[in-house]
Amino acid sequence: MKVIFKTSYDNDIDLHEDWWARGKIIALVAVMAVLPFLVGEYYLAEATNTLIWSLAGMGLMVLVGHTGQASLGHAAFMAIGAYTDAALMNIGVPWVVAFPLAGLAAGLFGALVAIPAVRMSGIYLAIATLALFVIVEEMIIILEPITGGVGGIFAPSITIAGVDFDRYASLNNFYWLCLGCVVLVTWLYANLLRSPTGRSFLAVRDSEVSARALGINVTRTRALAFGLSCAMTGLAGALMGHYISFFNYELFSVFISINLLLVVTIGGLGFIQGAFFGAILITAVPQLIAILRDGLNSTTGIDLGSIPGLDTLIFSAILVGFIIYEPAGLYGRWLKLRVWFQLFPLARRDMFRRQKTYLKTERMR
Amino acid sequence: MSLLQVEDLAIHFGGVKAVDGVSFSVEPGEVFSIIGPNGAGKSTIFNLISRFYKPTRGTIRFDGQDITHLSAHQIAPLGIARTFQNIELFDHSTVLDNLLMGRHTHRSTNWVQDMMFLPKVRRAERGHRQKVEEVIEFLELEAYRDKLIAGLPYGVRKVVEIGRALAMGPKMILLDEPASGLSVEESQDVAYWVEDMRRDMGLTVLMVEHDMGLVNQVSDRVLAVANGEPLAMGTPAEVQADPQVKAAYLGTEVDA
Amino acid sequence: MELIQLIIGGVATGCVYGLVALGFVLIYKATEGVNFAQGDMMMLGAFVALGLVNADYWALPFIPGVILAAAIMGGVGYGVDRFVVRQIFGQPQFALVILTIAMGFVFRFAAGAIWGFTPLVLETPFAGKSLHFGGVIIGYEDLVTIIVTGLLTLGLWLFFQYTRIGLAAQAASQNQMAAYIVGVPVRRINSTIWALSGVVSTIAGVLYASKGAIDPNIGLLGIKAFAAAVIGGFGSLPGALLGGILIGVVEPVAARYLPGGISQMSPYIIMLAVLVTRPNGLFAQIYAKKV
Numbered sequence: 063m064k065v066i067f068k069t070s071y072d073n074d075i076d077l078h079e080d081w082w083a084r085g086k087i088i089a090l091v092a093v094m095a096v097l098p099f100l101v102g103e104y105y106l107a108e109a110t111n112t113l114i115w116s117l118a119g120m121g122l123m124v125l126v127g128h129t130g131q132a133s134l135g136h137a138a139f140m141a142i143g144a145y146t147d148a149a150l151m152n153i154g155v156p157w158v159v160a161f162p163l164a165g166l167a168a169g170l171f172g173a174l175v176a177i178p179a180v181r182m183s184g185i186y187l188a189i190a191t192l193a194l195f196v197i198v199e200e201m202i203i204i205l206e207p208i209t210g211g212v213g214g215i216f217a218p219s220i221t222i223a224g225v226d227f228d229r230y231a232s233l234n235n236f237y238w239l240c241l242g243c244v245v246l247v248t249w250l251y252a253n254l255l256r257s258p259t260g261r262s263f264l265a266v267r268d269s270e271v272s273a274r275a276l277g278i279n280v281t282r283t284r285a286l287a288f289g290l291s292c293a294m295t296g297l298a299g300a301l302m303g304h305y306i307s308f309f310n311y312e313l314f315s316v317f318i319s320i321n322l323l324l325v326v327t328i329g330g331l332g333f334i335q336g337a338f339f340g341a342i343l344i345t346a347v348p349q350l351i352a353i354l355r356d357g358l359n360s361t362t363g364i365d366l367g368s369i370p371g372l373d374t375l376i377f378s379a380i381l382v383g384f385i386i387y388e389p390a391g392l393y394g395r396w397l398k399l400r401v402w403f404q405l406f407p408l409a410r411r412d413m414f415r416r417q418k419t420y421l422k423t424e425r426m427r
Numbered sequence: 428m429s430l431l432q433v434e435d436l437a438i439h440f441g442g443v444k445a446v447d448g449v450s451f452s453v454e455p456g457e458v459f460s461i462i463g464p465n466g467a468g469k470s471t472i473f474n475l476i477s478r479f480y481k482p483t484r485g486t487i488r489f490d491g492q493d494i495t496h497l498s499a500h501q502i503a504p505l506g507i508a509r510t511f512q513n514i515e516l517f518d519h520s521t522v523l524d525n526l527l528m529g530r531h532t533h534r535s536t537n538w539v540q541d542m543m544f545l546p547k548v549r550r551a552e553r554g555h556r557q558k559v560e561e562v563i564e565f566l567e568l569e570a571y572r573d574k575l576i577a578g579l580p581y582g583v584r585k586v587v588e589i590g591r592a593l594a595m596g597p598k599m600i601l602l603d604e605p606a607s608g609l610s611v612e613e614s615q616d617v618a619y620w621v622e623d624m625r626r627d628m629g630l631t632v633l634m635v636e637h638d639m640g641l642v643n644q645v646s647d648r649v650l651a652v653a654n655g656e657p658l659a660m661g662t663p664a665e666v667q668a669d670p671q672v673k674a675a676y677l678g679t680e681v682d683a
Numbered sequence: 684m685e686l687i688q689l690i691i692g693g694v695a696t697g698c699v700y701g702l703v704a705l706g707f708v709l710i711y712k713a714t715e716g717v718n719f720a721q722g723d724m725m726m727l728g729a730f731v732a733l734g735l736v737n738a739d740y741w742a743l744p745f746i747p748g749v750i751l752a753a754a755i756m757g758g759v760g761y762g763v764d765r766f767v768v769r770q771i772f773g774q775p776q777f778a779l780v781i782l783t784i785a786m787g788f789v790f791r792f793a794a795g796a797i798w799g800f801t802p803l804v805l806e807t808p809f810a811g812k813s814l815h816f817g818g819v820i821i822g823y824e825d826l827v828t829i830i831v832t833g834l835l836t837l838g839l840w841l842f843f844q845y846t847r848i849g850l851a852a853q854a855a856s857q858n859q860m861a862a863y864i865v866g867v868p869v870r871r872i873n874s875t876i877w878a879l880s881g882v883v884s885t886i887a888g889v890l891y892a893s894k895g896a897i898d899p900n901i902g903l904l905g906i907k908a909f910a911a912a913v914i915g916g917f918g919s920l921p922g923a924l925l926g927g928i929l930i931g932v933v934e935p936v937a938a939r940y941l942p943g944g945i946s947q948m949s950p951y952i953i954m955l956a957v958l959v960t961r962p963n964g965l966f967a968q969i970y971a972k973k974v
Contacts, residue, residue, distance in 0.1 A: 071556040072549075074556070075549060126777070178955075178958070178959040185711075185717050185917075189910075193950075194955070200948045201944075203944060204943075253541065253543065254538070257541035257542075257548055258527075258541060258551075259537075259541040261520075261527060261528050264517060264519070264528075265531075268517035268519055271479070275477055275515075276503055276528060276532070277502070277531050280500065290538075327781055371796075372792075374788045374792060375788065378786070378788040378789050381782075382782060382785045385778050385781060385785075386770045
């Protein structure tokens with residue numbers, strides 16, 4: 063196993079512990095940057111979709127993975143982001159202004175909602191966010207002059223300083239734009255985690271009592287986490303709006319919220335990387351299913367397309383499997399694999415055996 | 428002037444008088460212990476001082492300020508740190524991160540600066556780390572610095588919790604049964620540390636403890652409580668000689 | 684007159700919400716878990732009953748058919764706990780939330796695969812009949828719904844008050860670890876409660892289906908039942924029922940007298956208002972956590 067010789071506190075403060083780790087990230091970003099020259103338009107569009115999902119996934123990860131609060135209504139914040147962005151651009155506000163405002167609107171709304179909501183714990187918060195989602199959905203229909211109501215709204219194509227970033231006409235540019243946003247948000251998120259703010263999030267997640275004894279204002283911290291989470295998700299929603307181009311409230315259904323939960327849980331709760339793993343999974347699996355379906359249809363004549371809802375069934379099965387057998391998610395599995403290879407052939411089977419956990423009651427008593 | 432003054436403190440849960448009419452004061456630099464049989468209300472007194480519970484009656488003053496009506500999170504910034512009877516650490520973080528979380532009251536940056544990780548944040552982080560390293564050295568936790576709490580033995584976790592409280596740089600530290608569940612050697616370490624906290628760090632220590640050996644070794648004064656009411660207060664020897672205390676508490680203990 | 688009519692219809696609909704909410708509360712009280720698939724269990728229960736009773740399928744007589752359906756769904760509930768939920772015993776609550784959401788999708792898929800996604804109507808002996816009191820018309824299905832709900836609630840109350848297993852379940856709900864130590868078979872009780880919750884949701888499903896057509900997406904009604912449970916305090920059986928009735932009444936009244944859209948939002952607005960002002964619900968006992 064590699065041992066890092068630390069000579070300064072900065073080794074621990076820096077994002078990466080050495081140049082090897084830093085180099086890997088740089089290489090990854092570089093490959094992502096040249097992707098438009100490597101793959102065709104169809105797969106580039108899928109890659110863009112994956113990036114947008116990872117951005118939204120990171121938003122939910124802040125909340126679920128790092129602050130320990132559940133939200134079943136994050137689609138609502140994606141919708142707020144998407145509608146704010148599109149509506150502002152429709153009255154002539156340029157994208158560079160509308161986009162941050164979309165994030166801000168979602169974040170502020172989230173923080174505002176959070177102030178009463180964060181006093182609730184676990185299950186109550188999950189239910190409250192679900193209710194909030196239904197209310198936002200209805201509001202979108204009611205506020206027809208702004209949102210286009212049931213008919214929907216058009217997200218104009220993006221132009222920055224004369225350069226066109228339209229999702230269809232110049233997909234390469236739109237892809238780079240999304241990549242830029244994702245890299246920036248990831249950097250901010252990673253910074254957050256290594257700073258006092260991030261530590262206070264973790265403190266609130268792991269022991270509320272201790273957090274209070276250490277002087278952490280739990281309500282304020284949770285509201286901040288909620289706001290940041292919603293802002294990130296709102297940004298993702300705005301990009302999603304441009305990606306789809308023309309959308310109505312149905313784009314942000316309750317299934318989007320569920321998919322987001324899927325991203326963070328299957329990806330690996332509590333790791334930024336988990337959001338990316340999860341996003342790749344949920345954009346890739348429908349593709350795989352489609353390929354499999356076509357293959358089966360042409361070779362054996364079995365038409366799986368005639369069974370409706372097969373995708374959701376497969377998703378659900380994957381989800382159940384992960385929760386029961388690998389609660390640490392894909393990223394957790396990846397970490398274990400890595401250790402196994404590093405130690406080969408010395409790794410032992412029971413090395414990762416889960417510690418017996420006892421029912422930790424959340425009931426007030 | 429006394430650092431901590433508790434006057435006529437009482438809390439009733441329904442009809443149960445968990446604490447009733449407890450008064451005491453702790454002088455700066457003193458080691459003050461609260462003893463009593465199980466369920467006597469010792470931890471409840473701690474929870475009242477940390478403001479987890481709202482007292483039914485009475486006042487708590489710290490450093491000349493009335494803290495009876497503050498929120499729980501406003502207590503730490505005044506310089507009161509505490510540990511918990513049933514270890515409340517952040518299980519999924521490393522020892523180092525747990526100790527750094529103890530530095531929360533000293534944070535000098537806001538979340539926007541944190542997210543940009545401005546040079547100011549890095550400077551502050553180095554400062555926090557310096558302080559935490561001092562605590563690590565004091566408690567001899569070097570070997571565990573990068574270990575996750577979830578995998579640590581019980582005794583080490585207890586020490587980490589003391590470390591987290593010390594990292595805060597408090598004026599007074601509340602230790603809730605620091606030696607419970609520890610081996611003889613480990614609780615001897617605790618005795619030395621308490622002594623050093625007082626002598627080298629100038630800390631005031633308020634302790635709830637069952638181990639009478641430890642209490643006798645380090646305490647300047649002892650308060651005995653039973654059924655939420657004060658029985659006797661004085662030097663360890665005086666309190667143990669008190670007939671009421673003997674009857675309520677020491678009479679049932681074999682190895683006093 | 685019109686208001687009374689609306690209220691009676693609302694109470695009957697509210698009883699269905701209340702019964703689904705009852706299902707949540709049963710499981711929450713006994714196991715501290717929340718079953719987000721409760722609405723889908725209701726849906727599945729309705730379809731199983733339809734499959735047994737309707738002339739196009741098994742064409743059993745109504746009452747035996749419904750009882751058999753309830754028994755089947757009781758088995759499904761038991762199985763879900765025994766083979767899925769028990770696997771994650773000890774994991775955080777959040778894991779169960781996601782797990783049951785996924786279970787809900789599985790139920791929906793199963794119903795869609797067997798009975799299709801086109802709305803179907805359950806054939807009931809009391810369809811289309813009604814009573815007239817002055818100007819007020821009460822459909823038989825509304826009357827049956829209200830009576831059955833009342834009887835079921837009474838039955839559940841008796842069950843928890845007087846039967847051995849009911850008392851044991853109460854003990855387990857107070858403190859699982861302690862109950863386990865003193866020899867209460869906590870796991871078996873959890874499974875039994877899940878089974879019971881399956882039975883209750885089947886009855887809710889049948890009552891719901893007696894009012895109109897059903898399709899696999901009616902499980903989304905579960906969200907409304909949630910609101911009912913929260914309004915009632917999430918730990919209280921009568922609270923859940925009253926919460927359901929409150930929502931059931933407010934909805935049609937708001938639709939009639941308030942601007943459009945408010946009606947659909949009303950359950951959630953009430954719920955959020957309750958959460959903010961009385962976080963423990965209108966009918967709950969409050970405990971403070973011991974440090």
